[in-house]
Amino acid sequence: MGVPFSIRGLDKKFGGLAAVQNVDLDLQEGVTTALVGPNGAGKTTLFNLATGHIIPDGGEVLLDGKSVLGQSPHLIARMGVARSFQDLRLFGRMSVRDNVRAAIEPTAWLWQPGGGSAARKREAAVDAALDRCGLTKQADARAVDLAYAERKFLSVARILATGARIWLLDEPASGLDPHSRARFVQLVRDAVAEGVTICLIEHNLDIVTELADRIAFLDRGAKLAEGAPQEILRDPKLIGIYFGEQRT
Template identity: 80%
Template sequence: MADIPLSVRGLDKHFGGLAAVQNVDLDLRPGVTTALVGPNGAGKTTVFNLITGNIPADAGDVLLDGASVRGLQPYQIARRGVARSFQDLRLFGRMSVRDNVLAALEPAPWLWQPGGGGARRARAKAVETALERTGLTAQADARAMDLAYAERKFLSLARILATGARIWLLDEPASGLDPNSRARFVALVRQAVSEGVTICLIEHNLDIVTELADRIAFLDRGAKLAEGEPQEILGDPQLISIYFGEPR
């Protein structure tokens, strides 16, 4: 397990009589991009919520570097190097772009942060580097709410970049992007992977999946039906018929 930074074992979650996630196993490896693919309602975002502690699992475990994090709070899991994006972005609309990124690095909710001037300068440098890599330097002083949609998507990625997280969970990060922005996103993800970041993404655009994913885990009705290389999964006619909602 030493070479598997994040591992999911037998993960299970029910909401009343609905089996949202059923006995899911998943290994996320360093420098590998894994895509969670499946029709709407397959349980993909719920898997992310279970990994990050946003909702408690009914059964199973989540292991970081072989140690269980089940039952920890989301902030505790985040501080262990797991960062995620959300479909609704969750930006601070009236705060500047720079302050949105800086907020992701503040270790405490106090006006005066611990660590002194050295820590403050390190946080500021991380923010500027993240803004540069996401192409947002020129918008650093703009309010988040005034950004174009694509730039807000990149702001959510800048917050992840600045934290230095080694595991990224990205929930539909390329949805709604124009072709140029999509190319920027692909380049950003590829650079992160080349630096050893482990990435798992939920994405409905199969072109993006084909372009970025090294592995695909296919979910339907909360269960993992298959896992393998993209050409294997996307070349399976039964899985593709499930994905497009064709009668079974």
């Protein structure tokens, strides 16, 4: 089993606050890893560092063994590393279909080679992503007019359409009703079965136990533990930190 995406010794301080401290993390091919920890543990900051949205003070980010440190977020995305955000970052007044098209826009300029055949292939990718996310009937609706769960699935459809092989998902299931949550779990399982490597930040431990093959536990910017879900979630010290009962 390969390790297409690796984080090595990442550090980041904001003033006197150590937001991320010497974190190592390997994302194994076709494996779902969950980042777990209390609020303020540094999970989203780690995603921001890994995808070029924030420049680290130290450490390395490797894609297929090659450094992507210093690359812009859109270039890292074009290399096959896609992410979602807590605030979704959709184009509210654009249609659902155009939101998904926009996700593959860097490879869809009119002057790029491929002509009509390439354009049809891109539209097929958009259609397939909308179908898998249950959004085909809403394709012409504005994103701002979607229900909350539909907006969540639209953010995933944008990732699907890119064909990215590494997904970094930031609280993708937060606020979902039980039916939508079940759909999301199946969507992720299907993607992993196709070889996608996934790392997700999730506060709902039921989702974590349903999806995660491995868990990395963060607190105050440091990785305290990593292992199988049953190992991490049965550790009374870690669970105490998670629920605010004790801190290291």
